[in-house]
Amino acid sequence: MNAGAPTILVADDHPLFREALKGAVEKLLPQARLVESENADSLFASAEAHPEADLLLLDLNMPGAHGFSALVHLRAAQPQLPVIVVSAREEAGVVRRALEHGAAGFIPKSSDPATIRAAIAAVLDGGHWSPPQAEHGEGLAPEEAHIAARIRELTPQQFRVLGMLGSGLLNKQIAHALGVSEATVKAHMTAILRKLGANNRTQAVLLAGRLALDPDAAIAAD
Known part of the structure; x- marks a missing residue:
């Protein structure tokens, strides 16, 4: 994680869930700078404008970011930026595919705030985090x-x-x-x-x- 106040990108088209993610980040890292996006275009612009960002919390189904395409594109364009996928799709196969496409973590949207904070902390420390079902998912075809x-x-x-x-x-x-x-x-x-x-x-x-x-x-x- 960069020295000083970390920069966290939050990309989700649902305002209420963006607020929930922001609340989890602010409780874990009160000094964090949060940059929000509600569609793929604003996300790409934010990622380009903040190459020093410490983490991206990425919803899989924002406008312009269907499925894993935005994750794949961002991992190529910004390989230094760790990405945690945040999704309502919690099937083992979806989790495993996200990880194999380069996500450092996967947070189901049903997770409680403590779990969200634990996942964010693990990835910011240079590790990985995924729910238990990831072990049972099929990998990429x-x-x-x-x-x-x-x-x-x-x-x-x-x-x-x-x-x-x-x-x-x-x-x-x-x-x-x-x-x-x-x-x-x-x-x-x-x-x-x-x-x-x-x-x-x-x-x-x-x-x-x-x-x-x-x-x-x-x-x-x-």
């Missing part, structure tokens, strides 16, 4: 690990474009949202397809869907 490695190669802007593709936006809409030209979006698309080994945008979205919490359901719904 080879295909998911392979896709995660490819996702790590995307630049932050390419990752945003891929997320917008998954939301069904067209190039023109993506260009408007990002404040860039359609030609720039097309260039990003070309790089995304190459890095993911995809032939078209539909296949790229399907590949990224392997990092969803329920990848088989996501693919079946497509």
Whole structure:
């Protein structure tokens, strides 16, 4: 942990749970500086603005951060930043996948404040923390690990474009949202397809869907 007041990033789209996390942090570390985010874009901006941050508490299902994609991207872009996943999904398989994607800890949202504080303290001390069910979860399937490695190669802007593709936006809409030209979006698309080994945008979205919490359901719904 950095000397002086630690900086903790709190990323969750539910204000009440953000308050609960902040309360747990403040009781453990009264001097901590807390930086809140309620969606993926604000989280990425906060992580870039605070490279010295000591910890990220990350919800898996914020807007723009579906499944493990944001965790995978952040672990590549900010490898010095420990991440604790905080999720209402408490199945053993979800916990194990989060840890194998690089999370230093996993806190179920049903945890009591004392457990949340214990997990945060363990990770800030350089350790790991996970609930007991992590031992019984299945690890990453080879295909998911392979896709995660490819996702790590995307630049932050390419990752945003891929997320917008998954939301069904067209190039023109993506260009408007990002404040860039359609030609720039097309260039990003070309790089995304190459890095993911995809032939078209539909296949790229399907590949990224392997990092969803329920990848088989996501693919079946497509």
